[in-house]
Amino acid sequence: MKKMFALALGILTAIGGFVDIGDLVTNAVVGSRFGLSLAWVVVLGVVGICVFAEMSGRVAAVSGRATFSLVRQRLGPRLGFVNLCGSVAVTALTYIAEIGGVALALELASSINAYLWIPVVGLLVWIVLWRVKFDIMENVFGLAGLALVVFGVSLWALKPDFASLATQALHPSVPATEGTPTYLYYAVALFGAAMTPYEVFFFSSGGIEEKWTAKDIPVMRSNVFVGFPLGGLISLAIAATSMLVLGSSGIDVESLGQVALPVVVALGKVGLIFALVGFFAATFGAACETGLSVGYSISQYFGWQWGKFVAPRRAARFHVVMLIATIMAVGVLLTTADPIKVTEYSVVFSAVALPLTYLPILVVANDTRYMGAHVNGRLANVLGSFYLVVILIASLAAIPLMVLTKAGQ
């Protein structure tokens, strides 16, 4: 009974924790402009994050080493450092976007200017990083993030022609109003939103925080293989409702308020409450995850003690890194950088930074010295190699497409 409860809890938090500001914004933007013609990218990205999260979780559970420790070990200090700089830059950008997202969600709920919220949110996030127990943090925000299921309910309430939605999703084509480069640019952005590097840093380091062993692999797998795809369905529901309500009125999504409009139209005030709670939980939870990930990756590269499982004074450098990151994020946001714009860039740069993180995980998952009986099987390797190629293509295409389309205009 207790085991079943733990299993269900893990799956539910994985669903609720899957969506972050990047998924919210990118799916709404893409839905309003491209309908479901990019739904295949969401599916591709969700399967990809499942493959790599499972691998990094398994490596962490068996070897006790988290991602960046392995990156340094396998790529050496120089290439590892290049990866560290890139990954930390992207994760910090995402951290900024998430904190901004929390402030925007609070502004929507309260009508109090987001600038006044930003320092408050920064402080709250930092307190969670400093003091709140790891599993409480994960469970509370993961469960509250489930409120975003309201997008699925809205889709159902809008009574669309599901057959034509399915046809559109299954027969992708570039809409007449958009150019092919723009279509591809948003494909890369959606892929980056689904497969952000921080998710892997956080997932593998979280496994060590929670002291996983080989015995926990089945539970970890069920979280990944059930929770993440269901989270991906929320992403698709956001895109579909955005297409139905906003796209049909010629609205281009530029603010978090617009992301919530389809729910307002479909379900009214009750729906809006759920959407706002979901926005808050999803962005706040992701802010904690990205903040921790900045600390995790830098500490792991240099071999410093990290983690919330020890007292802060026993992991002083780790906590100082997170403190500096939080102050910087708040500072950047107070210069009036638009969190939505920051989000749009962060998902594209995520795609750029992916390959050097995924290669070492794939290699170590094949090392019997570390993995013993839990070494990659044939399926994991076929999928892993396939995604390495996809990630490489997305990474190389991202910047040229960004320049070519002036960031998707």
Place this chain on the structure above:
Amino acid sequence: MRWTAPGVGAIALALLLCSCAAPRDDPEAYLGDSLSTVETVASYVATAQLTASAVRDGRVFVPSANVVLSETMQSLSDTVSTYGLVEPPDERSPMRAQVLDVSRRAEDSVFSTLTAVRRGDTAALDASIDRLTAVDADLSSLATRLEDPSGRRGE
């Protein structure tokens, strides 16, 4: 809220000085600017329409609607003033005046919607929804005319 940062503003200004401050010599490019301005304005008007009717039907909390409408108002004025800074290649072309005219009416109607929502004035809200609908229709007919070259010549 306003996201137009001094930093972002400076970059935008720099870009503007490079590309737009001088008159657009290329009529094609100017037509593209006009068309995308009209489409962007239409997107904001549609956002305001959706929000305003949700307020009228009691489907949204006033603070949230207020935030959405204020942001829309802000972005709308930014778009219009950016377009206003571009000099047209042909002084006699009525295009610029047409776009600016309908855009300013869009601004007025979004602003009156925002005021009505803030005051909780139902009658004023209904009136501004009607104004939004009218502007929306004008925007789409202007867009059609701009897209269709024969319509342009007919002016």
Place this chain on the structure above:
Amino acid sequence: MTGIPRTLEAKLQLLDHQVIDVHGEMVCMVDDLELRPDRRGHLHVTAILTGPGALGPRWGGRFGSWITAVWRRLREDADPVPGRIAWNVVTGVDSGIRLNCARADLAIEGLETWTAAHIVTRIPGAGHESDA
């Protein structure tokens, strides 16, 4: 526990690996190894080297010498030596290098000690694990 394998490949199994102390806490990375010849010409691994003083020279190039120079400037002694963990405290090599002593006894954690003393312990709650 695991012990030290009979044969090791230095780059593959030691270099850039995590060092873990007797309590399971993380100490540092193996940034380099110190090798000393004996009278018969055999090279013995005598210590793990760590910190900028070890990583800088290994890095090479302008960036490497810059790291080393900054590190020298920040040290008080005229001819500083890099952080050094004698090989005789190593008890195991697997996905990490395991020691039989505590990290506090190693005197290699200058930055950690400084940040702990000047920043972290001044914030309330620094002495407790996260427990809401």
Place this chain on the structure above:
Amino acid sequence: MSQTPDPLRLSDLLGARVVEESSTLGTVVDVRLERISTSDEIVVTALRSSTARYGTSLGYGRKQQRGPWIISRLLRRLHRDDRWIPWTAVDTISEVAGGGCVVTLTNR
């Protein structure tokens, strides 16, 4: 063995040029260490010489490192000429001007 700088760092050996009868065989990409009988002391027993400088730390020089096929194939091909040189075959290790070391092998 003579002229060995005292003490040496592992990084001095890694990347060092391996010279046999004045022709270059490759560079040192890894160093094999062996435990002395029952003690925990370890000594250098061989150097891995390779014509490819990169990719050693990915671990494909060992059987325990399995696939994925494509990476394994690529790296094993890159390192197909690697060879272990026993420490007894090493004559001198000398530093060269401008940084780096040269490992000279004994003439056979």
